[in-house]
Structures are given as structure tokens and as C-alpha cells.
Amino acid sequence: MAAEGTNHSHTDTFIGITCVVIFLISYLCVLGEEFFHLRKSKPVIIAAGLIWLLVGLAYTLEGDNESAAIAFRHNLLEYAELFFFLLAAMSFITTLEERQVFAALRSWLITCNLSLLQIYWATGALAFFLSPVADNLSTALLMGAVVMAVGQHNVRFVAVGCINVVVAANAGGAFSPFGDITTLMVWQKGVIGFSGFFNLFIPSVISWLVPALIMSAVVEKGNPVPERRHQQRQMKPGALPILTLFLLTIMLAVTSHSLLHLPSVLGMMTGLGVLKLYGYYLSRFESSIRDTGHVHNLHIQNLTDISQMKGDHTDVIRRFDIFQVVERSAWDTLMFFYGIVLSVGGLAALGYLGLLSDLFYSNLGPTLANSLIGVLSSLIDNIPVMFAVLTMQPDMSTNQWLLVTLTTGIGGSLLSIGSAAGIALMGQAQGVYTFSSHLKWSWAIALGYLLSIMSHLWLNGS
Template sequence: MYILVKVITLLLLAMPAVASSTQTMASNEAIDLTGHWVGLVSLAIFVTAYVFVILEEKLHLRKSKPVLLAAGLIWALIAIAYRDHSSLAVEHAIRHNFLEYAELFFFLLVAMTYINSIIERGVFDALRDWLIENGFTYKGLFWFTGILAFFISPIADNLTTALIMCAVVMTVGQGHKQFINISCINIVVAANAGGAFSPFGDITTLMVWQKGIIEFFTFFQLFIPAAVNFLIPAFIMSFAIPTGLPPANNGQKASIKPGGLAIVGLFIATICTAVSFHQFLHLPPVFGMMTGLAYLKFYGFYLRKAGHDAPQSSIPTDRPEKPFDIFERVAHAEWDTLFFFYGVIMVVGGLGFIGYLELASVAMYGELGPTMANIVVGLLSAVVDNIPVMFAVLTMQPDMSQTQWLLVTLTAGVGGSLLSIGSAAGVALMGQARGYYTFFGHLKWLPAIALGYAGSIYVHLLIQG
């Protein structure tokens, strides 16, 4: 009670100061630093940091580290430049960008916790074993894993989906390099395409939805273009898939632990809650996701109390199984990815505050026009991760129609499939299928993937008229 009274007192004391600070900040204007030494050094820091991000697999340096450092250095330089102008303007800009990140952070944390819980309950292991047991041919498995990746990624996100499907082809392929390489390329393309037509499928679509630029159900207008993006290269690559059956699986069969399917249902209920909060109550989707986290917490409590948290696996083990622990699932979230998003949002926000994004907006959307500029955004996302590219576009806020906003959502999502380093799914699979799925192995099929990229843009513009 003492702590509660103390917190309320501090909040009441802070309110007048916040109000006064807000009024003061509103009167301050940003200054153009694009030609200033601070701006030039900040740009150099950004480029250097992103070189380290691209070389993550070579250097074995996690991608969050360079962008976290870059974010701190850039905003420190901005603060130095504003010492004689207005430090309140810098503080206001930082708080604005940090709020953008906070909403994204908690949304993703809930989604990752659910996915980790589903993995821990053995749902995806059972799916993998079912595919292996049903005697799919190499070509049949190629198509089935691709189609599953396309339809699972709108819910489970493209990175998680790619990792799951890769585990399937690695298990079934058992060293068949050609099959594993082409199947991994197909999975990356399918997962990225599937994530492009759902707010939950990719970070870029999530950012666009949370900004309120595109309504939830409007994203599904991208379903056909996304399907074209997946099907064209898949059809071309399928001719290179070897014939015959993969070797039979002689391993133990995994089974779903108690509550696994119920948690899948709770995840769907959580997504429905987030959508309903946004659509009907006009609340940010993150509040619906946090409410959905309470569903999982209460169900985890039920599993522990009812004694249903012991696994029903046929695989013998000498180690006692741990009971379901929601906080352990939170701990297994992809923290490197979450910190990477923080660094990206703060770095790009800093460059925008300096004035570089306005210059880029004029150069791209003013000179090239929205359609060509949005196609270029997709090509950029093949080299630079699509998250900073999309955040930059959202920060620019170009005056575009809904058709064009859908186009840039599509291109930013599927453009990363052009190169193996262009998406989180591709980078992750290069590590998981090391020696089988490589940068140059993916590059070999660039023309087919580019044909799908062009086809998806054409179909989208055709449908939208």
C-alpha cells in the first residue's frame, strides 16, 4: 500500500511538469543537420553499423550489437548539435521514437511467447513427424512445405515458419544437398510472401497496421499478389527437384504434450482480441496482445495446478521434465531480434530527425513517383533488412493512395526474398542449414524469384486498377 501511494504521489507531482514540457516542446522546431558534421558522422555510423549487420554470419557478431551502439552515438551527436538550440526538441523526438518501439516490443514479445509455448508443447514436432510418416516424395514434400510456409507465416511470422519447415526438409532430406537447398529457397520465398498479406506475418506489415495506415482486413487484398510471388519461382524450381522417395524415418515419434492444441487456440483468441481492440474499440493492437498474454498465464497456472504439465512422450529420458513455466517461455524470446528492432527504430528515427529521410522522400517519391519508388523499396530490402526500410518510409509519410501503401507493404515484404541476406528467414536458414542453403545457392535462382517479384507487382496493380 505504501508503494502504491508513493507511485500515485509521484505521478501527480509529475503531471504539471509534463504539461509544461509538452507546451515548450511544441514551440521548438527541428533544425536541418544534413550538411552539418553531426549529420555526416551520423550517416557514416549508420552505414558502418549496417555493414556489420550484413556480415553477421561471417563475423558471428549478433546484429543487435552494432545498431544498439549506433543508436546511442547518433542521438548523442544530435544532442550535442542542439545544445545551443533546444534540448527539449531532442527529448521529445526520442520519446516519440521510443514509444513506437515500445508498442512493437510488447506485441512481438507476446507473439514470441506463444510460439515458444507451442514449440515447447511439441506441436511442431508432431507436424514434422506426420509429414515424414505419410510418405511424401521429394517433389511432394517440396510443394507441401512451401504451401504450409505460405499459410502458417501469416499467423506464426515468417521467421518462425521458415525455421520449422527447414527442420522438416533437413530431417527428410538426410544430406540430399540439392533437395535441401532448393526446398530452403522455396520456404524463404513462401514464408516472406505469406507474411506480406497479414499484419502478423512480418514486422513491416505489423508496423503499417499499428500506424493505422491500412486496416486489418485490407491487408488480405494482397493475398493473390503474394500467392503469385510464391508460385512462379516455386513452379520453375520444382523442375530441379529430384524424383523418388526420401528414406523412411526410423526415429521415435514425437507427441503433443498436454495443452498444446489448447495453447494454439488461445493464440488464435489472442489475435482476435488484438484485432477487436483495434477495430471496434480503437485501441492500439498491443493492448489486445497483452490481454491475450493473460489467457496464456492463466492456462499455464491451470496446467501446473491440475498436474497436466507432464509430457506424454514415447521417447525415454533419464531427466525429469520441467513443468510448463510461462516466464521460461518469455525468457526464450528472440531477444537479439527485439534489441535489433530497438536499434533500427532509434537509428532511423535519428536520421529522420537530422533531415535525411525528407531528402530521400523528395528524391524517391518526388522524382520517381510512388509506383517506381515503392518498387525500389523492395529492391533495397533485398540488401538492407526490410525493417529499417519500411520504418524509413513510415517516417517519411509520403502522400500516397491506399493502393500504393499496399504496394510498398508487398514489395518490402517479398523483396527480401531476392537474396538470402534480404530477410530474417533467409539469414536464419543459412545458419540452420549451413553447408546446404548458401548465399550463392540462393543467388542461382535469382531470375526465377525476380520474375515472381515482378509478377506480384503487376497482378497487384492490375487488381487495384
């Protein structure tokens, strides 16, 4: 956004149009990540740099040597708060995974001898209630693994089960500040209070239950084929204390933001510091670790390298190391977030978001505009969509802000490419859960989407 007191509009200039083209090209590279095998953060980081260089040039040509720098620092500060918040949250999730909390949960579900229909509902319900804390991407991957392990060669069950997990994870993430990056952005912006998000609980439930009930009609009623060999997984020592510490960290972030009016990132980073201290305790009293999940390949490589060295160095590698766990956080996502926030901020500084705000909110009205924005998030990642709305700052009531939070959260479920959860599961269940298999049920998901909007307007006011 431009600096206070300035009104720069370059929407019809060569520089402005060039910036839009740069952003679109970078985003096409993001959408083609699976085809190009190019990490999505790389093109948007370059785009952000080019856009802001052109923004600085446009302002300088007008004789304004200060506003561009002020606007850039404003956007950078917004990103920095979200970066450290997400870094802390991802570190906790990755540490819980390294302690095999999620592996133990998955193992327990597989050995419960449930029917296919019961597994279908259990994975959907767990995805819905885990995603408000463990984010929708991690939750979808966890529950998707359970669906595939139980369904094995039952293609129809795996496809429908994965769709159910994606819809449930996105719906669950919509009513919690911690469930999705977009809800976190809204909360940190101060538009909606922490408790205000829970007004979206019933609409979120409806957005999941409606398509889940419809799709359950094609799930077989029998039992899955028993797995020949399944290794029971147990949580590692320290798993429950870390889980407790994570919940206490969330409470600290919420209370410091609500009662002391301090940025919530302060509470999260304080909790991360305590986690690192507890990690030191584990490294002192745990002699050996056998990693799984994201850190497994890292330690296998380390152990291979160390085996070629002379002397006994195993105490360096085998002990729990919180810094190695943090290294495995989703850095590509964090860097992608930088590129998106700065790119959208640069377009806002050129006047494009003001133009879109007039087009959407002034001409269509907030209810229709917010509903269409949710549909748009099924084609474009909801992070730039929500950041653009927050940057526009349209004059809306709290319930309308709740509506756009809901629609950007659940709108990504309309297509498999509309959310990180869907894209990740397509990679995990290649050839079974596909774009076309998801599209076959998009009408049911759209029905849940419309009914959830109607329930929100009825329960929380238009």
C-alpha cells in the same frame, strides 16, 4: 522525426555526417553477424545512443532544448508498442513450440510417405499459410527442418526445397499484419486497416507460385530414402487450448483496434496474461516435462545443475513454467529492433529521411520508388527500410502503401541474405543452402516479384 513545428536539417553538417557514418558502421557489423559471431542487437543499440546524443547536441547548439527530447520520446513510444506486441506474439509461438505443436507437425509430415515433389509442394504451401500467423522466421525454420529430414543427402532437393520455403514464408507474411514485423508496423501505424492487407493475397501467391513452379522442374519425381529411425512426436497436454487462446488473442487485438480504436498491443498483452494464468494451471497439474526446441538446452543445463544439489528440488525444475518459456523469446531480435527504430528516428530528426523522400518519391514517382525499395530490402533488412518509409510519410494512396508493404515483404527473397528466414536457413543447412545456390534461382524469384507487382497494380489500382 522532429517535433511538431520545427524544421531542423543537419544533412550537410559534421554532426549529421558523423551520425550516418555511425549507423553504417553498426549496420556493417549486423551484416557480418555470421562472421564476427556478434549478436546484431549490440552494435545498433550503441549506434542509437550515440546518434541521439549527437542529435541532442545539434539541437542544443541551435538553442532548441526541447525538440530532441520530444522526438526521442515519440520514437521510444512507437518502439514500446511494437515491443510488447512482439513479446506477446513470440511468447505464444515459443509456448506452442515447447508444447511440441511444431515438432508433431514436422513428425507427421516426415511419416506421410510422400514423394520428393509432394514434400516440395507441401512444405511450400504450409510455409505460405503458416507464416501469416507464426511469422516467417519460425515457419521457415520449421519447414526447412522437414526438407532436410526428408532430403537427407539429396543436396539438390534440399537446396531447392529451402529456397522454396524461404520464398513461400516471405510471401505468406506479406498479406497479414502478423506475418512480418514490417506488416505489423504498417498496421499499428494506421496506414492500412486489418482487412486491407488481404488485398495482397493474390499478388503474394503469385510471388511464390511463379518461382516455385519453375524450380519444381528440377525436383526428382521419386520417393525419399526412408529414415531408419524416426521418433514419432506427440503434442503435450495443453497444446490445443494454447493454440485456441492464441487465435482468440489475435481476434481481441484486431477488434479492440478496429472497433474501439485502442492500440492492438492491449489485446495482445491481455491474451499474454491469460496465457500466463493457463501456464499456472499447467504447472499445478503437470508433474513432469521434457522440453524440446529452444527451451531444450536450458532445461538440460538446469537438470544438470540441480542433480548436484542436495535434497529433492525436481518439483521446482520439472513443472511447466511460463516465465522460463518467455525467457527463450528472441530477445536479440527485440533489442535489434530498438536499435534500428531509434537510429532511423535519429537520422529522421536530422533531416535525412526528408531528403530521401524527395529523392525517391518526388523524382521517381511512388510506383517505381516502392518497387525499388523492395529490391533494396534484399540488401538491407526490411525493418529499417519500412520504418524509414513510415517515418518519411510520403503522400501516397492506400494502394501505394499496399505496394510498398508487398515489395518490402517479398523483396527480401531475391537474395538469401535479404530476410531473416533466408539467413536462419543458411545457418540450419550449412554448405547446402548457400548464398550462391539461392542466387542461381534469383532470376525466377525476380520474375515472380515483377509479376506480383503487376498483379497488384491491376487488381488494386495504381
